[in-house]
Amino acid sequence: MTTLPYAFAEEGCYPTPEHRLLRDSVRAFTRSAVEPQAAEHDRKGTLNRKLFAACGELGLLGVTVPAEAGGAGMDATAAVIVHHELSKSDPGFTLAYLAHAMLFVNNFYWNASDDQRERYLPKALTGEWVGAMGMTEPDAGTDVLSMQTTATRDGGEYVLSGQKALITNAPDADVFLVYAKVEGRITTFVLDRDMRGLSTTGPVHKMGMRGSTLGEIVMDDVRVPAKNLVGREGQGVTHMMRNLEIERLTLAAMSLGIADRCLEIMLDYAAERRAFGKPLVDHGQIQRYIGESFAKTEAVRALVYAVARTVRHDTKNRIGSDAAKLFAAPVGKEVADAAMQVLGGWGYCEEYKVERLLRDAKLLEIGGGTLESHQKNITRDLFALAKG
Amino acid sequence: MKILVPLKRVADPDNANKIKIAPDGAKIDTTGLEWKPNPFDEYAVEAALRLTENGATPKVRGGEVVVVTFGPKEADTTLRQMLATGADRAVRVDTTDDALDGSLVARALKALVEREKPDLVLMGKQAVDGDSNQVGQILAELLGWPMATFAATLQEEAGALLVGREVDGGVITLRVKLPAVVTVDLRIVAPTSVYSLATARTHKYADGVRFSALPAIMAAKKKPLIEVPLAELSPDTSLRIAYSKFEPPPVRKAGVKVPDVAVLVDKLVNEAKVL
Ligand SMILES: Cc1cc2nc3c(=O)[nH]c(=O)nc-3n(C[C@H](O)[C@H](O)[C@H](O)COP(=O)(O)OP(=O)(O)OC[C@H]3O[C@@H](n4cnc5c(N)ncnc54)[C@H](O)[C@@H]3O)c2cc1C
Numbered sequence: 001m002t003t004l005p006y007a008f009a010e011e012g013c014y015p016t017p018e019h020r021l022l023r024d025s026v027r028a029f030t031r032s033a034v035e036p037q038a039a040e041h042d043r044k045g046t047l048n049r050k051l052f053a054a055c056g057e058l059g060l061l062g063v064t065v066p067a068e069a070g071g072a073g074m075d076a077t078a079a080v081i082v083h084h085e086l087s088k089s090d091p092g093f094t095l096a097y098l099a100h101a102m103l104f105v106n107n108f109y110w111n112a113s114d115d116q117r118e119r120y121l122p123k124a125l126t127g128e129w130v131g132a133m134g135m136t137e138p139d140a141g142t143d144v145l146s147m148q149t150t151a152t153r154d155g156g157e158y159v160l161s162g163q164k165a166l167i168t169n170a171p172d173a174d175v176f177l178v179y180a181k182v183e184g185r186i187t188t189f190v191l192d193r194d195m196r197g198l199s200t201t202g203p204v205h206k207m208g209m210r211g212s213t214l215g216e217i218v219m220d221d222v223r224v225p226a227k228n229l230v231g232r233e234g235q236g237v238t239h240m241m242r243n244l245e246i247e248r249l250t251l252a253a254m255s256l257g258i259a260d261r262c263l264e265i266m267l268d269y270a271a272e273r274r275a276f277g278k279p280l281v282d283h284g285q286i287q288r289y290i291g292e293s294f295a296k297t298e299a300v301r302a303l304v305y306a307v308a309r310t311v312r313h314d315t316k317n318r319i320g321s322d323a324a325k326l327f328a329a330p331v332g333k334e335v336a337d338a339a340m341q342v343l344g345g346w347g348y349c350e351e352y353k354v355e356r357l358l359r360d361a362k363l364l365e366i367g368g369g370t371l372e373s374h375q376k377n378i379t380r381d382l383f384a385l386a387k388g
Numbered sequence: 389m390k391i392l393v394p395l396k397r398v399a400d401p402d403n404a405n406k407i408k409i410a411p412d413g414a415k416i417d418t419t420g421l422e423w424k425p426n427p428f429d430e431y432a433v434e435a436a437l438r439l440t441e442n443g444a445t446p447k448v449r450g451g452e453v454v455v456v457t458f459g460p461k462e463a464d465t466t467l468r469q470m471l472a473t474g475a476d477r478a479v480r481v482d483t484t485d486d487a488l489d490g491s492l493v494a495r496a497l498k499a500l501v502e503r504e505k506p507d508l509v510l511m512g513k514q515a516v517d518g519d520s521n522q523v524g525q526i527l528a529e530l531l532g533w534p535m536a537t538f539a540a541t542l543q544e545e546a547g548a549l550l551v552g553r554e555v556d557g558g559v560i561t562l563r564v565k566l567p568a569v570v571t572v573d574l575r576i577v578a579p580t581s582v583y584s585l586a587t588a589r590t591h592k593y594a595d596g597v598r599f600s601a602l603p604a605i606m607a608a609k610k611k612p613l614i615e616v617p618l619a620e621l622s623p624d625t626s627l628r629i630a631y632s633k634f635e636p637p638p639v640r641k642a643g644v645k646v647p648d649v650a651v652l653v654d655k656l657v658n659e660a661k662v663l
Contacts, residue, residue: 017465018605021472025600032596059602072602 004264007298013305015077022078026085029058038090041211042356045203047096047172048211049130056127061101064246064313065109069117070125076246076311079106080253080304087257091360092211094254095367099168099212100124102250104131104177107243110313111188111231120175120190132173134164134217135240141166142373145237149219151180151187158182158229160189160197160222168367170215171202178217179236186236190228197222208359209367244369245311245321251368252304252324255332258361259297262339262354266290269343269352280342289338297335300328319381326374329364336361389451389544389566389584391436392506393475394497395429396457397466398517413633415486425466428512428572434597435576436510437474439544442586443593450586452476454504458483458493464613471608472600478611479504483618489629492622494526499621501531506567508549513538513571524571534568540575542582 006013014020033054041048055061063079065071072078079102086094105124108131109117123129140147149162160180164170176191176198191198202215231239267290270280280286307320336358340347347354365371399407400422408417425433433455440451455470456479457463467478481496501509514521528535540559541552551562551570564570575581579592600608619625646652656663 017468018609020465021469021600021605021608022602024469025472025602025605029599057601058599059604063602067603067606073606074602078602 004260004267004294006301007294008302013077013301014081015309018074019077019081022074023081023085025058026060026082029054030085030089034086034093035089038093038211039350039353039356041090042092043210045205045210045213047130047169047213048093049127049172051093052096052100052130053127055097056125060097061127062105062109062121062125063101064106065121065125069109069121071109075308076249077305077308079246079250080308083250083253084257084260084304087254088261090211091254091258091357091363092209094211094257095209095360095363096130096169096172096212098247098250098254099133100127100131102247103133103168103243104175106246106313107133107239108177108190108230110242111235111239112190113230115227116190116230124175129174130169130172131175131177132167132169132217134167134170134176134178136164136166138163138165138216142370144240145186147179147181147186149178149180151182151189151224153182154223156226158189158224158226160191160219160224162219164217164219166204166214167200167217168209168212168214170200170217171213173200176217177230178219179240180219182233185234186240187233188230188236188239189224190230191219191222191224195222195224207362208356209363210359241318242313245316245318246313247368248321248325248374249304249308249311251364252300252321252328253308255325255328255361255364256297256300256304258332258357258364259293259300259328259335262336262357263290263293263297265352265354266293266339266342269346286342289342293335293338296331300324300331303327319378319385322369322374322377322381325364325369326371326378329361329371332364333358333361389440389508390504390506391439391451391453391508391510392497392501392504393429393432393436393453393455393470394457394493394509394511394523395433395455395466395470396426396512396515396517397423397459397463398426398515400424401427401516409634409636413635415631416634418485423462423466425469426512426515426517428514428516428574430470430512430597431574431577432510432512432572433470433473433475435539435542435572435582436508437598438582438587438593439508439510439542439584441584443584443591444588446474446598449474449476450584454479454506456481456497456500458488458496458618460484467613468608469600471611471613472605473598474604476611478613480613480615481618481621482615483625487618487625487627489627490520490522491526491628492618492625494523494530495624496618496621497523497527498530500616501527508566509533509569511569511571513573524569528569531567531569534564535570536562536564536568537571538573539570540573540581542570542572542576544583544585546585 059072062071067073151158151160197220199218203213273280304324307324310317339354436453453475454477455475458481536551539551540554543550549564553560
């Protein structure tokens with residue numbers, strides 16, 4: 001794996017020496033530990049838990065958690081760097097990492113009490129426990145506020161009943177952050193795998209992102225102690241919306257990683273492969289794939305890293321994170337597709353990796369918000385911001 | 389144990405084709421080069437960390453590793469990188485890259501060793517840019533210390549090191565009394581190459597150099613990094629080596645295809661004269 005030049009100064013992405021060190025470290029880790037296992041887990045459709053623990057050792061699982069709480073104490077740019085670099089080799093594993101480190105750990109840390117942090121964070125940060133976050137339901141996806149899962153107070157406990165679907169890590173997870181309605185108000189709970197009445201299904205077979213597992217969380221009158229209520233009743237929507245920004249941003253960073261890798265693969269191949277007496281790079285139609293892929297990838301890089309600097313847990317830039325993901329996801333897919341076209345029949349075969357990256361890239365137009373949901377959000381926000 | 393590890397930044401060896409020579413051939417043009425720590429020096433840092441810890445609990449330091457480099461302010465990046473992987477302190481000897489040769493570096497290191505008083509100077513066997521392979525040897529001579537080069541294994545004993553050197557047909561093991569200068573080869577980062585007194589002989593390290601963990605990257609910001617002017621360590625900054633001209637290697641000629649083995653053998657015997 002070589003690194004291609006950027007269209008602009010690197011400082012645009014890496015504002016401090018620590019960000020560069022982080023990039024170098026995750027890049028080295030990705031090359032030596034992530035790349036070699038990606039194809040196997042894609043084929044089998046399994047999560048590599050040993051690699052997950054290695055991420056814990058490296059401090060990746062708590063990238064955004066403050067140092068006092070055992071994390072790395074880094075910012076959204078750092079989270080972007082990690083997802084960007086890991087996705088160059090294994091977007092599937094990166095999605096499992098995202099579901100844990102962003103959807104579970106980051107969300108939980110910022111909203112949990114000290115007692116809850118003490119009970120859950122240490123094992124979540126080492127990777128001994130895998131986390132999942134349950135928002136989507138069989139009948140509530142984009143229209144998430146219409147969720148049906150209920151939590152009913154009963155003495156010192158809540159009784160949770162309902163079903164979460166399309167949940168990354170559900171088959172592997174030990175701990176779950178789930179949203180349920182208490183008297184119609186969305187509320188956050190943290191659940192353990194061994195709670196009575198809680199079960200998971202799957203893994204569901206899926207087109208891509210096969211290095212992560214997907215399934216349902218079924219809650220059949222699960223009795224959850226009140227100490228597992230995260231924040232207060234009715235705060236769930238705030239938790240969810242606040243966390244969605246870094247989720248979308250890091251998902252966009254995954255598309256960037258896919259695009260970077262595919263561009264590199266297509267360039268290497270086009271330089272080597274000859275047709276009609278000259279290398280592919282000398283054919284005009286191939287230059288169009290390469291040139292456009294580079295320009296689009298650089299535009300994604302500039303947008304994602306610029307938005308990253310504005311995302312913090314206590315500030316808001318929903319329109320920026322929606323825009324980053326809306327723009328990045330199709331570029332990841334298009335550049336992967338262009339790479340396959342440049343590689344011809346060989347691109348369609350496993351060995352050159354682009355068929356896997358193309359399958360993985362499609363998910364980013366759906367998960368964490370569909371393209372249509374970003375279009376809807378952006379239009380609403382633009383209207384509200386511009387027209388008051 | 390206190391260990392001093394000198395290290396050099398070199399142009400990214402994975403991108404060697406990016407190296408440009410100034411049109412007059414007077415020097416290598418360093419603008420736009422991506423700098424990396426010399427790989428052998430990274431191995432030396434890894435070996436030094438292993439010697440100053442118990443392999444089972446690497447987060448607890450059991451000694452001190454001081455890294456030192458020579459160069460301008462930007463070379464701090466290389467030092468910070470080593471602080472992030474676990475080194476305890478850093479020294480940058482302030483100078484420009486083209487005002488150095490092996491002898492001057494060794495003379496300045498001697499003065500630094502006298503200040504720092506390490507038990508061991510551990511260094512890469514050579515830098516992959518100039519491939520001179522001489523600083524360790526000159527330094528040992530100047531200090532009058534025992535020396536072992538190309539170490540493939542290191543085992544700490546009380547007041548000494550057992551150094552395994554790979555040679556043709558086997559391994560020579562030397563017992564070197566401390567303080568000493570030891571230069572390392574690439575096998576020094578294999579899983580069972582280095583044992584401190586604290587590390588169990590059954591312990592196996594991960595192959596290669598360790599990655600910088602995120603909390604360590606943040607902590608490295610607070611570790612001491614001092615700057616020392618070169619002339620303070622070596623008032624005599626004259627060079628023993630003068631470079632008269634730089635030239636890129638000649639472009640490789642296209643190969644030839646041979647029809648069969650007989651022609652190949654004929655060419656190897658008569659043209660290439662290697663058989
Ligand atoms: C691999 C994978 C991993 C996932 N991981 C998680 C996870 O960890 N946790 C979690 O909670 N969820 C997860 N999801 C669920 C994901 O967030 C949802 O799939 C997504 O929000 C879309 O919901 P839906 O699938 O129900 O589609 P629907 O909402 O039913 O949408 C179907 C189509 O209708 C369009 N549509 C819907 N509403 C509108 C509208 N108002 N205007 C215009 N068009 C509209 C959509 O854009 C889409 O094209 C995951 C999904 C996948 C595939």
